[in-house]
Amino acid sequence: MSLINKLIRWYFGPSGFGTRGIRRARVSGALTIVGSPLTVQRGVEVAETGIVTRRFVCRYFAEVNDKLPGITGEATVRAISAKFSRDITCEGEVSGTTGVMAFTLGTACAFANDVSTFGDGTGKILLDEATETQDRTGWRSVSIRCSSNPGLT
């Protein structure tokens, strides 16, 4: 192949199936992690239905965490919940009307991403609030906030 042909191919990129370019594009669809440990994660683990997930946050905490101060004002005893409560925030660009976009008040919500990394996942996940944002220079997006308490199953 002449140098000029090579340059033209380089400039316009690959075409047709079975080219190196097509394979390169397919590989770039997922990230390749190089190095150690290989168990690190970059990006959101799995897609949520209804949105292109930008950020997924799950906070695990003890609903009761009460310290009894001793005579010096420092804690000597503590009452603490046996199971975790959770606050879940999920944000992303709107891409549909089902899944996250169909959450309603008073009904158990389910996420594809991890919500029981800590604790045993006890407690119905309920919708607290949803904020939908439209921006002249950005994508229509939503921020969903849910919570769960282990005593409410």
Place this chain on the structure above:
Amino acid sequence: MNEHLSALKSAESKLEAKIARLQSVADEPTLTRIRLQLDDVKNEIAKLEKESNEPDQ
């Protein structure tokens, strides 16, 4: 030691459940990463169990 072992066994069952849950929705690199995590946990459990089974010197 026992608490650490039970925490690891809990992590093991969580990861196995996670693999089953994500089998149809996650891509192969994601599943591979979770399988690697599971392997790490299984190795740690085996190491602890071997240590606890060894007679005291």
